[in-house]
Amino acid sequence: MKFGVVVFPGSNCDADCLHAIKASTGQTVEYIWHKAGSVDGYDCIVLPGGFSYGDYLRCGAVARFSPVMTPVIEFAQKGGLVLGICNGFQILTEAGLLPGALHRNKNLQFICDDTYLRIENNATPFTCQAEVGQVIRVPIAHGEGNYYADPEIIQQLEENKQVIFRYCDPYGEITPAANPNGSVNNIAGICNSKGNVLGMMPHPERCAEAILGNTDGQLIFQSLLQQWLRRCG
Numbered sequence: 240m241k242f243g244v245v246v247f248p249g250s251n252c253d254a255d256c257l258h259a260i261k262a263s264t265g266q267t268v269e270y271i272w273h274k275a276g277s278v279d280g281y282d283c284i285v286l287p288g289g290f291s292y293g294d295y296l297r298c299g300a301v302a303r304f305s306p307v308m309t310p311v312i313e314f315a316q317k318g319g320l321v322l323g324i325c326n327g328f329q330i331l332t333e334a335g336l337l338p339g340a341l342h343r344n345k346n347l348q349f350i351c352d353d354t355y356l357r358i359e360n361n362a363t364p365f366t367c368q369a370e371v372g373q374v375i376r377v378p379i380a381h382g383e384g385n386y387y388a389d390p391e392i393i394q395q396l397e398e399n400k401q402v403i404f405r406y407c408d409p410y411g412e413i414t415p416a417a418n419p420n421g422s423v424n425n426i427a428g429i430c431n432s433k434g435n436v437l438g439m440m441p442h443p444e445r446c447a448e449a450i451l452g453n454t455d456g457q458l459i460f461q462s463l464l465q466q467w468l469r470r471c472g
């Protein structure tokens with residue numbers, strides 16, 4: 240399986256992603272420069288976290304027009320796997336590959352903290368190695384992570400089980416206190432209706448190695464590998 244991690248000007252989690260995906264899956268992982276005109280040959284595209292284009296206008300609003308986004312959108316529309324982490328999630332909403340938007344955090348501050356996430360759906364390529372209801376600990380680091388969509392969109396997301404991760408307490412309870420940024424329904428990550436595009440604000444690449452004291456993030460990368468082996472192996 241071949242992963243590609245897109246590097247935008249201002250990405251700062253690209254190296255972490257490349258390293259964590261390699262360490263978690265043993266697969267080939269390469270950088271893709273934002274000016275690339277093609278993503279041919281990749282099985283999964285990762286849009287990493289960071290401050291693409293200095294977060295000018297809104298987070299992700301400029302990166303969405305990077306040349307690489309044309310082939311990434313085509314790849315996603317053909318069913319290719321796309322994972323957006325933090326700034327990557329923001330870029331996916333700006334590009335229209337995922338519904339809704341990431342607003343400023345409710346407290347208007349940049350938040351860097353550990354969060355607990357409840358896995359809401361394991362019938363996706365990103366969570367097939369997880370149990371529904373499983374709680375994982377994954378850090379966040381963002382200023383604009385407050386997920387918002389119109390009530391009709393939220394209803395659709397909930398009915399179609401497109402909410403994949405929800406902020407919860409350590410016991411899996413979805414409480415207002417466990418919601419770090421004001422996201423509607425404690426939403427931390429969603430997928431598109433086909434299930435091949437996922438955006439999440441927390442950073443699995445920052446908790447995917449024993450030396451970091453937390454390997455929970457491996458679950459996402461290992462799920463991607465397992466579903467690929469099942470389909471193509």
Ligand SMILES: NC(=O)CC[C@H](N)C(=O)O
Pocket residue numbers: 287288289290291294298324325326327380381382383384
């Ligand atoms: N870690 C990140 O990707 C941060 C995303 C974005 N710059 C924000 O602050 O919300």
